[in-house]
Amino acid sequence: MMRIRRATYEDRQRWDDYVAGHDDGTPYQLWAWQQAVAKAYGYRHHYLVAEDGAEICGILPLIDFRIPWRGSRLISLPYCDAGGVLARDSDVVEALLEQAEQSAVCQLRSILPQRPHLANQTNKVRMVLDLPESSAALLDGMKSKLRSQIKKPQRDGLTARLGGLELVDDFYSVFAENMRDLGSPVHSRRWIDAVVETYGANCRVGTVFTPQGEVAAAGIILLHPDLVVIPWASARRQFNKMNPNMLLYWTFLSFACEHGYPRFDFGRSTPEEGTYRFKKQWGASPQPLYWYDLCADQTEKATAGHGSTSPLRHWVTSLWQKLPLPVANTLGPELRKYISL
Incomplete structure (x- = not known):
């Protein structure tokens, strides 16, 4: 009988073995990502593991991402292109996502369409080259x-x-x-x-x-x-x-x-923009990224996937570019902690 529980430090090797052995696994889903997040920025993990007897049959890495005055949301995963569920079949995927949806707000970032009935929150693609x-x-x-x-x-x-x-x-x-x-x-x-x-x-x-x-x-x-x-x-x-x-x-x-x-992932790009064309020249092909908001309260939505094109954002970007490098390097890390992209 399958059960789902919070993963602990003692699970780290079995967790990594499962990620390494899964065809859709990525380096971001390894145990080390949450260790780095905790060490650098202090956020705690909420990693879920599904087991069938003594065997792992699915994992869902989540980080409890907290922003002052805006509360907390679980993200799979912050600071990278994709986390999401790895599982042996769709039933395990559904069970892990249902567990995650018990949270007030949960954002799923995946290379797989694990919630196709929801609107994709990003138009980005990853550029992948077969080697x-x-x-x-x-x-x-x-x-x-x-x-x-x-x-x-x-x-x-x-x-x-x-x-x-x-x-x-x-x-x-x-x-x-x-x-x-x-x-x-x-x-x-x-x-x-x-x-x-x-x-x-x-x-x-x-x-x-x-x-x-x-x-x-x-x-x-x-x-x-x-x-x-x-x-x-x-x-x-x-x-x-x-x-x-x-x-x-x-x-x-x-x-x-x-x-x-066998494969090289050049990372996230917006189709037809400069970085997209740079990666495409190497022979890389675009593959969709799927970012979903899994919300128990559907009135609260995360919007980090789209990015703003507002005049305010352009003004802030222009101002930041003019900062002396020592000032930017001092202020930047204090802000970057709270930017999940």
């Missing part, structure tokens, strides 16, 4: 223009490096500057440290250096046996002519191919 067995085969299958863009930074003397915590300083310096330039509050350094620490061997930090040793681009990938995802990648604008971003992505893609990962 060949080697980086040489991947390169051979690319158009000549793309191959040239990949080789140019190497001809110009740029170099790439993969590592872990020792590269976080370099990553964060580029990441924080790029987020300010985009007009968006940056995640705290504590959050990046927490992700890299908790994911351990399932994480790689990548950096690209100019011939003078300056950090031109940097990113982070997270690993699942069937999928590599890239939650963050940034490049410094003054080095755009050197194509450091192309070398960064090629380094990550090469790593994924040579280590036997």
